[in-house]
Amino acid sequence: MSLLDLRPENFKKAFPDSQVMHVNGKSIMQSAMKEGNHWVVMAVNTRHEIAIPGLIKASMELQSPVIYELALSESDLTGGYTGLTPKDFITLVVTLNEKMGNIGEKAVPFTCHRDHTTVQNVTRKAFDKADSLIKVSIEAGYGSFSIDCSFLPMEQNIALSALLSEQVIRAGLMYESEVGEIGGAHSNSSVCEAVTLVEALAKLGQCPDLIAINNGTTHGNVRGNIDLKLTFNTYKAMAPWGVGIAQHGTTGTAIEDVGKFYKYGIFKANVGTTWQNVIWGIDTDEYGVAVEKGSSYQKNPDKGISMDLWKKMEEYALSNNMKGGNMKKLFKPFKDAMAQEYYSNAKIRERIDQAVYETAAAYFKALQAVGKADDVKAQMEKSVSKQEVKESKERDYE
16 A cells, blocks of 8 residues: 555545645654654744745755644635635645655655634634634645634633534544633633643543643744743643644744753644745844834845835835734735745745745754654554554454
8 A cells, every 4th residue: 555545535535636745634743742752843834835835845855744734814715814715725735745846655744734723702603614614624635623712711612622623533634722812811821721621522532632722922923931831731731631732823932942842742833923024034033033113024135025025015014004913914915926026036036945945944953853754654554554453353343
């Protein structure tokens, strides 16, 4: 049996002719969490296609598996603020991997993850939007899902998480849950809250593979202040269920601190705003946080997109009251303009690709992810062997 035959059924159905190694997120996490093999997979929120080639190059050269993801706000059924639907995004990732030769049994594994499938209010409209997004993303071939009901009281978080995760569990794909709104107005989540959520979901037969906690970070260009003691204590308390921790809001955390993640039960690190800073050519401080310039950011004329394009984006932002963190909403109106400049201007393309490559390589090395591709493939084969043994025993019993 070929390794390509071991890819998730929903992916093979969605991309019957593709030879990329798009895997079940479970295989990646099983490798990362294996005793004595602890490492952290980088999950990249690539809000535009021009951020992807440099990532693929680094992943291939360093043999580092990677997760490509977009959150509900970034990508929904109408495109979110990136202008990419779930089908658009996974097609883009698969196509670029094919073009760059990351195909066949020797390819580096990756998966597409449905990040922050969020329900903030207990309404039929909010639930149906999340439920439909999960269904469409499974059909599109995604191998991993985050279901985020952390905005809600614990009982409602459990109830809605259980309902929304049914499709994911049934498909046998990786499932990430969340407790304590990331960067929310309340204090960090507690060990007790994490255990309560995991235990309740496990009793329902819907135990997550990972859980995201509020441990001091937030999304965007904000310096992180991760409570690693809380993180480790939470991980140890979830040991009976074998659940790891997903670190959200990694942008703003110094690379030397990112290098400590694997020691504290963190097995997935979400890196999003970093790529925005890199492809736009924004100056950053020693923590990777963008340097502000009035209501905008300080742009380096020799990095990222051109100054001419950046000035047009700033003018649009000013006229549409997009300031600071909300400038991320420029991705949709300038989606085509950024792509056109990238593909038509070799100088711009080369400097963006190189900057993304160097940044990605630094993260892969810090996260201890170098050379882990083969182990993920071994986990794929191991999972199939376990399933064959299980089915054999069931036949014998019958």
